[in-house]
Amino acid sequence: MRQGAYKFAIVVGASSGIGAELVRQLAESGCRVAAVARRGDRLQVLAKEYPNRVIPIVADVLKFDDTAEVFLRCTDALGGLDLVIYNSGIMPDVAPTEFNFSKDHAMIETNLSGAIAWLNVTAERFLSSRRGTIVVIGSVAGDRGRRGQPVYNASKAGLHAYAEALRNRLSRSGVRVTTIKPGPVATDLVAHLGFRGAMPARQAAEIILAKSGRGSEQYLKISHRVIFATIRLIPSWIFRWIPI
Ligand SMILES: NC(=O)c1ccc[n+]([C@@H]2O[C@H](COP(=O)([O-])OP(=O)(O)OC[C@H]3O[C@@H](n4cnc5c(N)ncnc54)[C@H](OP(=O)(O)O)[C@@H]3O)[C@@H](O)[C@H]2O)c1
Numbered sequence: 001m002r003q004g005a006y007k008f009a010i011v012v013g014a015s016s017g018i019g020a021e022l023v024r025q026l027a028e029s030g031c032r033v034a035a036v037a038r039r040g041d042r043l044q045v046l047a048k049e050y051p052n053r054v055i056p057i058v059a060d061v062l063k064f065d066d067t068a069e070v071f072l073r074c075t076d077a078l079g080g081l082d083l084v085i086y087n088s089g090i091m092p093d094v095a096p097t098e099f100n101f102s103k104d105h106a107m108i109e110t111n112l113s114g115a116i117a118w119l120n121v122t123a124e125r126f127l128s129s130r131r132g133t134i135v136v137i138g139s140v141a142g143d144r145g146r147r148g149q150p151v152y153n154a155s156k157a158g159l160h161a162y163a164e165a166l167r168n169r170l171s172r173s174g175v176r177v178t179t180i181k182p183g184p185v186a187t188d189l190v191a192h193l194g195f196r197g198a199m200p201a202r203q204a205a206e207i208i209l210a211k212s213g214r215g216s217e218q219y220l221k222i223s224h225r226v227i228f229a230t231i232r233l234i235p236s237w238i239f240r241w242i243p244i
Contacts, residue, residue, distance in 0.1 A: 005213075006133070008080040010034045010071075012061060012118050013088030015042035017187030018137065021205035022085055027053040029209075034074035036061075037088070061088050061114030071121045083212065084122045085135040086115045091152045093192050104151040111155035116162060123166060126175040134170075134177045135212050136163040140219070140228050142181065147240060160217070167215060176215035180208050183224045 009026050013019040014035035020042070023035045027050035035043050036057045043056035055077045059070045075081050090110045092103045119134060126132030141149060142156025160179055167177035184190060184198040204220060211218045219225040231239075 004030050005209075006031045006083040008032050008075075008078040009083040009085065010036060010074045010078070010081065010122075011085045011087060012036045012114075013086070013137075014046070015039040017189060018182070018185055018201050018204050018208070019085075019087040020046060021201045022087065022208060023054055024049070025202075025205050025209055026083075031083075032078050034078055036070065036074065061118065062109055064113065064117045067117040068121050071118065071125075075125070081125065081132065083133045083135070084118070085137065085208075085212075086118050087137040088114055089137065089139075089189065091149065091189050094149055094151075096148070107151045107155045108158075111152070112158045112162070115159055119162075119166060123170060123175070127170065127173055130174045132175050133213055134163075134166065134175065135208065136160075136177070136179045137208070138163065138179050138181045138217075140181050140183045140224065143228055143232055144239060146242070148243065164217075171215070176213055178212055178214050179217045180211065181217060181219050181224075181228070182208075183220060183228075 006026060009031050011019050011022050011033060014023045015037035023033050023046050026033045032053055034055045034057050035046055036059050037043060038058065038060050040056060040058040043058065047054045047056045057070060057074055059066065088110055090107055094103060115136060122134055136159060138160045139156040141153050142160050144153065146153050163177055163179040170177060182204055184195040185201055185204045186198040187201050199220065207220045219228065
């Protein structure tokens with residue numbers, strides 16, 4: 001991302017992993033960032049690293065009725081807005097024979113409903129100013145229905161469809177909507193899966209920001225695009241034997 005590409009940004013899901021790195025890199029580029037998440041102590045650490053650049057906003061994306069008010073708090077504190085990144089996501093450990101509605105519901109609400117709540121208010125704001133960039137953090141996991149994480153996959157597939165629709169709705173208004181589909185990134189979210197060769201969060205954030213204005217679906221690497229395009233072609237009766 002070039003220096004000064006964005007002046008005012010909101011990162012939702014900013015307290016750890018990819019989100020915290022996005023906040024750091026935006027702040028380093030000269031952008032003022034409203035960093036939104038539940039863990040205020042983590043947000044305070046970021047705010048201390050970048051005084052006057054990072055504004056900590058403690059909020060839970062599951063409190064849907066508060067979204068519009070928290071969004072306004074962010075824009076008032078920033079003094080403007082040109083980028084919103086929806087990054088909040090959860091992926092609880094799900095055993096192969098577990099069908100746990102409470103975990104499933106939490107994933108749908110955090111990964112999908114929270115995104116819809118935040119991006120609907122963002123879309124209205126950007127539509128009236130006829131400019132702005134929205135970035136949605138999806139996942140390669142949303143490309144197929146895997147036996148290991150049925151509802152995480154469904155939440156990301158739903159998020160990709162919602163983001164595509166938003167992109168198509170806003171395309172004639174000068175508003176760009178970019179969907180990022182990361183593969184494995186070394187963060188707390190996937191620590192229990194023991195991925196080897198996962199991308200460092202800092203590198204993932206760099207690529208996300210570099211691709212943020214593309215206004216289309218983006219993988220982090222060309223090799224991911226090729227691998228996951230191939231995976232999409234595997235017939236379901238073979239795909240079901242792949243363990244994750
Ligand atoms: N790591 C990977 O391999 C990978 C691959 C593909 C896609 N992704 C996606 O990348 C995004 C970031 O994940 P990560 O890997 O960086 O994991 P992470 O370190 O666990 O970050 C998740 C972020 O989501 C926030 N969040 C969760 N529930 C929230 C809630 N109710 N309200 C507000 N914020 C909430 C967390 O903040 P608080 O807990 O402080 O609220 C945290 O900042 C997720 O959408 C994930 O699905 C990750």
